[in-house]
Amino acid sequence: MTYRIERATRASRIGLWLLLPILGALLSLPYWTGSADMRLVVEMAYFLALAQMWNLLAGYAGLVSVGQQAYIGLGGYALFALTILAGVPPLAALPLAGLAAALIALPTAFVVFRLRGAYFAIGTWVVAEVFRLVLAQVTALGGGTGMSLPIGIVRAVAESRDGRELVIYYTGIAIAIGAVALVFLLLRSRHGLALTAIRDAEGAAESLGVDNFRTKLWVYLVAAFGGGMIGALIFLQKIRISPDAAFSVGDWTANVIFIVVIGGIGRIEGPIVGTLVFFALRSLLADFGAWYMIILGAVAVVVMLKAPQGLWGLVAERFDLDFFPVRRRVRRLPEA
Amino acid sequence: MTPLLRLDGVSKSFGALKVTDAVSLELAAGEALGILGPNGAGKSTLFNLITGGLKPDEGRIEFDGRDITRLAPHARSRLGIGRSHQIPQPFAGMSVYENLLVGAVFGGRQSERQAQSHCLDVLATTGLIDKANRAAGALTLLERKRLELARALALKPKLLLLDEIAGGLTEAECQALVGTIRAIRAAGVSLIWIEHVVHALLSAIDRLFVINFGQALAEGAPAAVLADPRVQSVYMGIDEAAA
Numbered sequence: 375m376t377y378r379i380e381r382a383t384r385a386s387r388i389g390l391w392l393l394l395p396i397l398g399a400l401l402s403l404p405y406w407t408g409s410a411d412m413r414l415v416v417e418m419a420y421f422l423a424l425a426q427m428w429n430l431l432a433g434y435a436g437l438v439s440v441g442q443q444a445y446i447g448l449g450g451y452a453l454f455a456l457t458i459l460a461g462v463p464p465l466a467a468l469p470l471a472g473l474a475a476a477l478i479a480l481p482t483a484f485v486v487f488r489l490r491g492a493y494f495a496i497g498t499w500v501v502a503e504v505f506r507l508v509l510a511q512v513t514a515l516g517g518g519t520g521m522s523l524p525i526g527i528v529r530a531v532a533e534s535r536d537g538r539e540l541v542i543y544y545t546g547i548a549i550a551i552g553a554v555a556l557v558f559l560l561l562r563s564r565h566g567l568a569l570t571a572i573r574d575a576e577g578a579a580e581s582l583g584v585d586n587f588r589t590k591l592w593v594y595l596v597a598a599f600g601g602g603m604i605g606a607l608i609f610l611q612k613i614r615i616s617p618d619a620a621f622s623v624g625d626w627t628a629n630v631i632f633i634v635v636i637g638g639i640g641r642i643e644g645p646i647v648g649t650l651v652f653f654a655l656r657s658l659l660a661d662f663g664a665w666y667m668i669i670l671g672a673v674a675v676v677v678m679l680k681a682p683q684g685l686w687g688l689v690a691e692r693f694d695l696d697f698f699p700v701r702r703r704v705r706r707l708p709e710a
Numbered sequence: 711m712t713p714l715l716r717l718d719g720v721s722k723s724f725g726a727l728k729v730t731d732a733v734s735l736e737l738a739a740g741e742a743l744g745i746l747g748p749n750g751a752g753k754s755t756l757f758n759l760i761t762g763g764l765k766p767d768e769g770r771i772e773f774d775g776r777d778i779t780r781l782a783p784h785a786r787s788r789l790g791i792g793r794s795h796q797i798p799q800p801f802a803g804m805s806v807y808e809n810l811l812v813g814a815v816f817g818g819r820q821s822e823r824q825a826q827s828h829c830l831d832v833l834a835t836t837g838l839i840d841k842a843n844r845a846a847g848a849l850t851l852l853e854r855k856r857l858e859l860a861r862a863l864a865l866k867p868k869l870l871l872l873d874e875i876a877g878g879l880t881e882a883e884c885q886a887l888v889g890t891i892r893a894i895r896a897a898g899v900s901l902i903w904i905e906h907v908v909h910a911l912l913s914a915i916d917r918l919f920v921i922n923f924g925q926a927l928a929e930g931a932p933a934a935v936l937a938d939p940r941v942q943s944v945y946m947g948i949d950e951a952a953a
Contacts, residue, residue, distance in 0.1 A: 377830055379807075564815050564822060571812045574801035574846075581761055581795075583787040583817030583865055640803070704807050704830070704842040 380703045381562070389697040400547055404540055412543045416611060418653055419550035420604050424626065425633040425645030426553040427600040432631075433640035434561070434569040435593040436576070438491075440627050441498025444482075444505050445475040445598040447620035449605025451509055454615055457527045459514065464531050465545070468606045475602025476595045483594045487587070499623065506621035520616025528613060542611050549607060553600055558642055560596070561700040569593065570700075573640065632670065636677050638684025642698040647686040712775045714739040714900050715869055720759055720769030722924075729755045730766070731924040737869070742901035744915035744932065746908070746945055752924040753904045754796055757871050760902075761793050762786045774868065787817040792867030794858035796874045796904075802847030806838055809846050809857060810864040817865025829864055836860040836890060852883050859890070869900045876907040884910050908936075920945065 404412055424446070431437045452471035456462040462470060482501055489497040510518040532538045560566055568589045571579035580586050605626075609615045619625075629652065637648025655673065659666040681688050689695060715737040722730040729752045737743055747753050758764040760771065762783035771779045778786055787793075792813070801809050810832055814825035833839040836856045841849065846857060855875050862870055872891070876884050884907060891914050895901055905911040912918075918935040920927040922944045928935045935941055 379826060567808065567812055567815060567822075570804055570808075571801045574803050575799040577763070578795065578799035578801065578861075579812065580783045581763070581787055581793055582813040582861060583784050583815075583819070584812065585782075585784045585816075701805060702808055702811070703805070 376707045378705050378707055380705050381699050381701070383696045383699045385695045385697050386699045401544075404543055409536070409539050412539055413611075414653070416543055416546035418649055419546040420608055421630065421633060421652070422550045422645055422649045423553035423600065423604050424630045425637070425648060426557045426642070427597040427604075428627075428630045429634045429639060429642075429645050430557050430560070430569075430593055431597045433634065433644070434566075434573050435590045436573055437590060437594060438495050439486075439498040439597075440495045440623065440631070441486075441500070441502035442597065442601050442630070443621050443623055443626035444498070444502035445479060445601030446605035446608065446626045447502070447505060447509070447617070448475045448478055449602030450609035450615050450620045451512075451515060452602060453606035453609055454515055454521065454523065457530075458524065464527055464610055465541070468545070468603050468610070471606035472599040472601075472603030475605070476599040479595050479598030483591055487590065487594075502621055502623065506617045509620070510617040516616065518617060520614060520619070522614045523610070531610070542607070545607060546611075549604060553604075554642065554646070556596070556600075558698050558700070561642070561698075565589070565592075566700055632674055634684075635674060636684060638686035638690070641684070641686055641690065642700075643686045643690065644684050648684070651685065713737055713772075714741075714774060715760070715902075716770075716772040717760070718770045718772070720766045720771060722755060722759060722764060722766050729924050730759060732769070733921070733924070733926055735919065735926070735929075737900055737902065739868075740895075740898055740900055741917065742895055742903065742915040744911045744918045745902060745904045745921060746906075746911070746918060746935075746941075747921040747927075748945055751921045753921060754873055755924075756921065757793060757873055757902075757904065760786075760871060761791055784816070787813075787865055788819060790866065790868035791871065792817065792862030792865050792869070793871040794855070794862050794873055794875050796877075798851075798854035798858050800846035800849065800854055800857055802845065804846055805843050806846055806849070806857060806860075807833065807842040809861050813861045813864035814866075817867075825864070828866070832860050832863045835893065836863070837886070852879060855879070855887070856890075859887075863894065863899075867899060869902070870894065872901065872903040872905070874904055874906060876905055876910045879907075888913050 403415060428442060431439055449471040452474040453464065453467050456467040456470055457464050486494060486497045486501060509515065515521060532541050561569065568579065568584045571584055572586055572589060576586060609620065633648035633652045634645055636651050637646065638644030655670060659669055677684065713736040717733055717735040719732045719734055720730055721728065721732050733756065745753050755764065759766055762781055766779065770777060773789055773791065778789065801812065807829060810829040811822065811825055814820050814829050815822055818825060833842055836859055838853065838856055838860055841853060849857060859875060876887055879887065888910050895914065903911060903915060912932050915932065917930065918932040919929045920935060920941050927944065928938045928941050
């Protein structure tokens with residue numbers, strides 16, 4: 375009997391065709407809308423990228439970190455340090471900021487990986503607070519009050535304001551697509567096999583030859599690299615940085631967890647759906663002041679109770695949809 | 711000839727409780743050893759010491775002529791030690807085929823492509839081929855036990871450790887399982903099998919090892935070991951005086 379292993383699903387084949395008009399719309403967006411919409415899409419793009427990173431960490435490697443703002447903040451500060459103190463061009467500083475974050479994540483991992491479960495979550499948060507307090511002491515980068523990016527460096531992105539917005543827009547889109555593609559390709563590879571095994575049964579994975587520590591370590595480093603690069607982009611767009619904004623647990627972790635949990639943890643589609651829902655709720659509730667947070671929290675509680683697999687989990691199970699096929703299907707071929 | 715597995719005075723304590731007490735044991739290549747003992751005797755602990763989930767306080771463990779006493783579990787599985795868990799631990803969100811692929815790719819150190827035909831073969835011999843695409847979380851108890859066995863076989867083990875794999879099965883299911891295990895033995899895989907279903911155990915092993923309170927109680931040919939009054943006393947509850 376002969377068999378073949380298949381990866382693609384019907385949804386994924388349709389999805390490829392759906393991707394074209396979406397990509398077309400995103401790439402042409404600057405030519406048919408204003409800068410306010412562009413800024414919104416960039417914000418969505420970096421939240422999507424952050425959510426993909428957190429989903430990889432928590433949804434697959436079981437590393438429920440509430441301290442990823444550590445790497446977003448470090449990335450932001452690395453951008454300021456590299457451009458102001460070392461004279462690196464701002465766009466070249468983005469991947470370097472990611473590298474810097476990953477470099478600092480390496481020793482950090484050996485500390486926080488000693489903790490498990492809830493202790494790991496708290497530990498990562500404490501680490502992020504330590505980074506915030508340390509950077510508040512660095513007077514060359516504005517100390518506790520923060521600083522703005524000098525005009526010369528801002529101009530190095532592009533001479534005109536419109537030009538800068540265009541560069542940041544396309545960089546944001548590239549980072550979001552890059553994050554989705556990275557997670558998809560990782561999960562499809564043998565590393566994805568190891569990660570999914572760890573997610574489902576850690577002990578069994580180890581006894582089948584998976585090096586759990588190393589697998590989790592590189593996921594942590596990849597997430598730190600992503601966080602650092604995204605952080606650099608965020609503060610290149612904002613032009614101003616301060617320790618409180620850079621290491622904000624509310625902005626960079628609470629919102630991101632909300633997005634992943636609402637959309638569906640442990641699925642690539644989850645963060646995409648979650649980002650759309652999060653921004654839809656935010657614009658709907660923009661005029662309600664404090665009610666915004668209360669309603670957001672209530673939505674999160676209801677979804678967690680009624681649909682722990684997230685909104686996309688509900689849809690995917692109901693209609694057997696899988697736009698990012700990481701699974702392998704065995705198909706028996708008819709006898710020749 | 712050096713034995714495939716050698717335990718030399720291995721001890722392990724949890725606090726004041728000595729769960730493994732100076733156990734020495736040898737297994738020749740191709741041999742099948744059965745382990746009997748009352749609940750809490752330290753049988754599964756012994757497996758965890760061999761697979762590396764636990765590290766011994768004293769003693770030395772050698773596999774294939776190599777000291778593995780301090781080696782991590784994943785490294786031991788890459789040397790060719792496969793195990794099934796007493797309580798099945800399937801990768802619930804992955805398909806049955808992918809569950810095997812984990813063992814073949816990481817424990818067996820093969821590329822996905824190389825592993826493919828071997829995994830399909832193992833699925834066929836363990837009777838899981840029709841369930842290849844099913845999520846492992848949706849399997850019945852018997853299928854989960856078969857998956858434990860299949861996953862361990864996927865890494866092409868030299869030594870297979872089976873932990874109460876026949877418990878809870880019907881007589882017919884048990885017979886089928888014993889058939890599979892005998893076929894695995896015939897392929898040259900060495901075996902250590904912990905089992906309370908004694909008749910199933912006896913039909914597949916060469917030698918019996920009885921453990922009680924973490925200590926070796928008796929060892930040797932199955933019939934002789936089972937006839938030992940000390941074994942009858944601790945394991946079958948037969949009073950020594952009455953016997």
